Amino acid sequence: MHQTMIELKAVKKRFGAREILRGVDIDIRRGETMVLLGGSGTGKSVTIRHIIGLLEPDEGEVRVDGHLMSGATKNTKTKLRARMGVLFQSGALINWLTVYENVALPLRETSKKTPKEIDEIVREKIAWLGLTPAMNLLPDKISGGMKKRVGVARALTTQPEIILYDEPTSGLDPVMSQVLNELNNRLRDELKVTQVVVTHDMNSAFTIADRITFLYQGKVRCVGTPRDIQESTDPVVQQFIKGETVGPMQIDAGDPTAKKADS
Numbered sequence: 001m002h003q004t005m006i007e008l009k010a011v012k013k014r015f016g017a018r019e020i021l022r023g024v025d026i027d028i029r030r031g032e033t034m035v036l037l038g039g040s041g042t043g044k045s046v047t048i049r050h051i052i053g054l055l056e057p058d059e060g061e062v063r064v065d066g067h068l069m070s071g072a073t074k075n076t077k078t079k080l081r082a083r084m085g086v087l088f089q090s091g092a093l094i095n096w097l098t099v100y101e102n103v104a105l106p107l108r109e110t111s112k113k114t115p116k117e118i119d120e121i122v123r124e125k126i127a128w129l130g131l132t133p134a135m136n137l138l139p140d141k142i143s144g145g146m147k148k149r150v151g152v153a154r155a156l157t158t159q160p161e162i163i164l165y166d167e168p169t170s171g172l173d174p175v176m177s178q179v180l181n182e183l184n185n186r187l188r189d190e191l192k193v194t195q196v197v198v199t200h201d202m203n204s205a206f207t208i209a210d211r212i213t214f215l216y217q218g219k220v221r222c223v224g225t226p227r228d229i230q231e232s233t234d235p236v237v238q239q240f241i242k243g244e245t246v247g248p249m250q251i252d253a254g255d256p257t258a259k260k261a262d263s
């Protein structure tokens with residue numbers, strides 16, 4: 001029996017008159033990769049922000065390793081977030097810092113480690129991700145795929161138990177997307193990291209997911225392995241994964257918090 005690492009229970013969230021989450025239940029197991037699929041406006045980014053504790057549910061609860069994130073004190077949230085790493089679409093690198101300096105930043109700002117200890121950790125993560133040749137370059141001198149890997153390296157410096165991704169393969173060509181997919185699988189298999197991935201990239205979803213949660217109209221439509229999803233008889237699921245314009249899916253205007261998801 002798998003131990004639950006992240007749990008959303010009957011979570012509801014409304015922004016003004018718009019109800020985004022309508023009683024979402026998600027159970028994410030320790031060490032698995034859970035992919036969140038669904039069209040724009042279905043609540044994927046909002047779900048991620050609830051896990052991080054950037055949003056509070058109007059109803060329901062969010063737990064991380066059994067601890068309440070929803071309604072928790074600032075101190076408790078800080079401790080829970082310290083166990084997480086977050087990779088945003090852009091990589092969120094600081095343009096005037098080198099790759100090395102970007103990766104070192106979390107340790108320099110939040111840890112009590114010595115400069116020597118920080119240097120050892122940073123070089124180890126940079127090497128593990130194959131970034132040593134780019135270590136002294138600025139972000140505008142490296143490719144989009146490298147920027148994503150730098151973001152992962154930076155997240156790994158604090159040895160997170162959980163990593164959350166917002167469209168990790170967005171803007172990448174198929175080859176670099178596959179590099180990121182293989183990295184996701186290495187993090188799960190070698191480091192046993194629990195991963196939650198928001199993506200619209202179907203190839204990526206089916207390559208990295210242990211399980212997939214499909215969100216539709218603010219609710220969990222179905223949960224299953226990639227094969228379960230591919231073989232689903234639900235016409236909404238089939239329309240989405242095949243990218244068909246004709247079908248039962250109602251096209252949504254979009255997620256009102258999507259542009260703020262990186263905040």
